[in-house]
Amino acid sequence: PDGWMVRISLASKSRAQEARYHAMIGDIAKQYQFCERLWDADDMKRLLIDQFRRDTKHDLDLTVEWAGMGFTEMAPAFDGSGVVMLGIQSRKFPKKLATAFIEWLYAFGAKLEKPIVWSEPERWSA
16 A cells, blocks of 8 residues: 555574574683683674675575675774774574574584584574
């Protein structure tokens, strides 16, 4: 009807997917040392999403999803003391990209010298 609009878009990720990958990121942050230290979950999430994008950005099955996410940029910090990564955020992940991220996290955790022990894996079925 007049005044209404139909929007066709990629399916959004589910709350279950979001809960699962946040739990997995937390497990990785508690168990995996990068640059000889542990990182908090927020920083580890940024590191993981960046590597996930690098590993999958040319995957033909995810082309449409990555195209909709924009791109990553680096900008200098206001005081010039470093750089800040801007861009890809998991809150904008469509369902298919969230699914791929979860699979990628499992693979990442399994290939480490000391594989990640996942907390409550049966609770996170999506």
